[in-house]
Amino acid sequence: MKKNIAIFEGNRANNYDDFAAKWIPNYDYYIDMLPKLLNHTDEKNALIVGCSTGNEMKALAQSSEDWSLTGVDPSPEMIALAKEKLRAFSTIELFTGKLEHFKNTTFFNAATLSLVLHFIKYPKDKLALLQQVEKRLKPGSPFIIMGIFGNGEQLRTNLEVLELLLENTVAQKEIDERFTRIKKELHRTSEEELKKLLVRAGFKPPTRFFQTSIYSAWITHKID
Numbered sequence: 001m002k003k004n005i006a007i008f009e010g011n012r013a014n015n016y017d018d019f020a021a022k023w024i025p026n027y028d029y030y031i032d033m034l035p036k037l038l039n040h041t042d043e044k045n046a047l048i049v050g051c052s053t054g055n056e057m058k059a060l061a062q063s064s065e066d067w068s069l070t071g072v073d074p075s076p077e078m079i080a081l082a083k084e085k086l087r088a089f090s091t092i093e094l095f096t097g098k099l100e101h102f103k104n105t106t107f108f109n110a111a112t113l114s115l116v117l118h119f120i121k122y123p124k125d126k127l128a129l130l131q132q133v134e135k136r137l138k139p140g141s142p143f144i145i146m147g148i149f150g151n152g153e154q155l156r157t158n159l160e161v162l163e164l165l166l167e168n169t170v171a172q173k174e175i176d177e178r179f180t181r182i183k184k185e186l187h188r189t190s191e192e193e194l195k196k197l198l199v200r201a202g203f204k205p206p207t208r209f210f211q212t213s214i215y216s217a218w219i220t221h222k223i224d
């Protein structure tokens with residue numbers, strides 16, 4: 001059976017933090033911005049979709065003990081790593097499974113979807129995931145989305161930038177393999193398509209607040 005690359009298993013889970021530090025310039029800076037961007041919500045109750053090893057949840061939990069955080073990820077290995085990383089914090093819930101299978105009736109005040117959407121091939125499935133997020137949020141809630149966004153030309157030129165930003169210890173062969181994978185196996189969304197999908201799912205047009213080579217992060221709000 002063909003492996004589902006969207007679900008991080010085995011070594012891909014165990015090595016995820018090193019992978020992010022190596023291949024996503026300023027990943028930590030992005031994670032550290034989340035508390036500032038979300039701290040103004042009245043009730044601190046956030047849904048972290050594709051939480052993986054729990055980096056977003058840890059940054060929020062450390063910023064204020066008022067946060068109640070729910071992380072959802074279909075990879076049991078990722079959830080186990082998140083549990084370990086977050087064991088010092090009490091108001092954490094972790095669910096192993098896809099968001100659509102999370103039978104929780106809470107309405108959240110904030111949500112993030114970081115580095116997940118480009119694993120989803122078809123626009124209709126991207127839309128379905130965004131709708132799953134939307135229906136779990138209170139009206140007006142902020143939603144942060146981060147991933148590979150842009151058209152083919154933007155991807156091409158920003159891969160050149162990414163190569164310049166990598167540590168010079170990364171071997172050329174490894175770079176070539178990773179970039180081929182990004183071009184052939186990951187599914188970037190153009191900026192126009194992202195806006196369209198978010199608006200169709202029930203969000204306001206998004207604002208880009210961060211970009212690091214091929215990766216960008218956007219903030220939007222559920223329609224009031």
Ligand SMILES: C[S@@+](CC[C@H](N)C(=O)[O-])C[C@H]1O[C@@H](n2cnc3c(N)ncnc32)[C@H](O)[C@@H]1O
Binds near residue numbers: 129
């Ligand atoms: C690259 S990791 C993202 C990590 C994390 N959000 C971060 O910022 O570092 C992508 C994660 O999304 C998870 N994932 C894939 N499809 C998902 C879905 N439908 N619902 C929730 N999580 C999903 C994968 O198992 C994987 O752990």
